[in-house]
Amino acid sequence: MDAYNIMFVILAVMIALSSFATVLAKSVLRAAAYLFFALLGVAGMYFLLGYTFLGSVQVMVYCGGIVVLYVFAILLTRGAKDKLSENTRTKIFASALLSLTGLGAFIYAIVKAKFLNSMFMTPGALTAPTEGSMISINNVGQHMLSTGENGYLLPFEAVSVLLLACIVAALVIARKR
């Protein structure tokens, strides 16, 4: 086990534990706080893979944006004092079905890609990224605004239209007289 693998295990345990805590927490506010740590752990995973841009985006958008949005929503509603609703039978059934489907898809993906074989047959397959494999922000920018083969200009602009629609909708709701 080198330092890279040790960091991976630490982050994996952190993500798993805080995800469980998010789901099991009784208070909504605590769930948001645990979710924050789960998202931070995922950001750490991206940094470990050498994809620093996505890691920073994860911290900025999810930890600093989405969690703040959740906390604001809890603050503006009566959410801080709300407890989880009672578990009805349909609710338990639906959530069990949903999580089993997710687990099935996950296991199928692992088996299909033969991740387990490569993990157990050749130990140490997980290695730190080299300097050359890191994706620079220049590359990301070029692809984001190019119309070529790997260009993302159309989705990029479509997302901005979506954001504009959100802003207009927020204004319409907020300025209702």
Place this chain on the structure above:
Amino acid sequence: MFNLQSWTSAIHAWMLGMMPEWAAILIECVVVALLIITLYAVFAIVLIYMERKVCAFFQCRLGPNRVGKWGLLQVFSDVFKMLQKEIINMRKSDMFLHDLAPFLVVTASMLTFACLPWNKGGHIIDFNVGLFFMVAVSSIGVVGILLAGLGSNSKYPMIGSMRAGAQLISYEISIGITMLTVVALSGTMQISEIVQQQADNGWNIVRGHVPAVIAFLIYLIAGNAECNRGPFDLPEGESELTAGYHTEYSGMHFGFFYLAEYLNLFIAAGIATTLFLGGWAPLHIAGLDGFNGVMDAIPGAVWFIGKTFFVIFLLMWERWTFPRLRIDHILSLEWKYLMPISLLNLLLMALVVVFGLGINV
């Protein structure tokens, strides 16, 4: 120019001779972290003393002058008082979130602190999205402030944290856009690269002339608001809010908020120095070779800290000169004036870069 990299790589090679690589890296990480935390505390003490003296100067007072010579020991005694105080737990507050919040705030500001370029080769966190990473980790602090307000189970912190959150999120936008202005000028987000370019071609505030000066002014306003300092210190300034989001904190938990506030001031000034005033780059005047030689002899760390303290003085001047704004005025200042101006300014900077109008000293 003195390059710290030669020292650090020599130390690394010496460590590798004695132990495996992972142990060497681990020990280096711990030592660097301790160094950062020490610097953090030292700068906080210096800044609190400076704030008191500068504030007194602007208000025609003397400031602290009883404890020690010129009141130099005043801050130390305050720190010891803070360390001895009991940490009180509020009944019916959410203990976990209440205790977690100050650590989140301090962690965010320490991570940002670690991104500053101290010297040539003296960067601690430095990679190709450095500036973006800096903005990203500084946004963790907002979560800490909101959790502090909500975890305390009290009305004052709740209103205070809501105001602080709205203000921080709003002013982050103009800070981000002014940073983008500089990124457009230098064509990179790596902090060491940005400073190196300024060392080679002249400081950004000169290179980018009009748009850079506008961006610098907007940054000074938004930076003060981002640190929750006056004239934007509403979350804790109004008498009906008592102390805002840290009303229910005592002892070192309050101390962490206090520490983070002062260090955020240092960080805001440090970023302004890095982006506009050349970081560790010495002052050069084209044509005066003797003068430039003398300036080169001064180490980069002295330049960086000196310029940062100059910007801190500007920020304190701003704080103690202007009266406090109302909360709706603060938000409309950001959304109706600063953000449109900084967007237009970004466009102006893009034109300057495209037509090559920047000055290369």
